[in-house]
Amino acid sequence: MPIPSDNDQAIRLAAFKALEGLVERYGDVLPWEVIQEGFTLHGEQHLFANRTRGIFWPRQMQQTALSIKTTVPRGSRVARYDDDNVASDGAFLYKFQGTDVEARDNRRLVRAQRLDAPLIYFYGIEPGLYQPLWPVYISDVDLASHSFHVMVSAPETVKQLQSTLRVADAKMLAVERRYTTVQAKKRLHQVAFRRHVLRAYEERCAVCGFPRTELLDAAHILPDHDVRGHAEVPNGLALCRLHHGAFDTNLMGFRPNGVIELAPSLLATHDGPTLEHALKGFVGKSLLMPRADEMRPKKLYLEERYERFRKVG
């Protein structure tokens, strides 16, 4: 397998390293303000991506691109999931710039495929928020649908490029990429679900109003493994860790009209302030719901979940 030209690879590795630092510091989802700061290599400033272009490379890169980006438009409130955009091989589909594969931007990705060069995918979760995926590879150029197939790989595989791969290794690599892409998509859905639910609830617990996102979860009303338990906002509730735990273990339940209940076993006991105030204190009160109708929990989901709470209790 050929090796990307040295200069391109050096910029790329510096970008990956810098990105790793950003994710460590800010978490999985990066605001555009952080991405646009770029990174330095040998004292020179480079950008990760460009606000308006999808396919990007710093001018010092000669062969391929550094990153691709998809954006959620401002004002869009529809949750974005990739389900309608999946290739038969499980890859992400990334649209050509225009329809001409020979266009300047597209040619950079065609070359990335030929060289098997690793790229960064800034995947838009919400307006101005991106989850970076890297390394990603262009596994196919689909002229019929005007799109590139994009596969995610494990970070440690980047180094394998520096040695020539045998055929057997290349096959293993294809298997690894398919697996890592599936995992990356799952993670992406979880991250997106959490972001969308927390935003719908204005980043507060639906029971107690606690406002620190570090301690807030997006709880599923119907569990993840239920076929209807889609990672969509109407199947979610923003809950703090305590209330999420109580809800998941059926110590706390919500009537379909949103009124909060506790399991009889808890009601019958007496203890310190956590039980008396943080749990019993909310019995009979109503869940704090999102203002927008389409963001509120589906009544059917609440009914079914409440039945389960009653049975267990």
Ligand SMILES: [Zn+2]
């Ligand atoms: Zn709470």
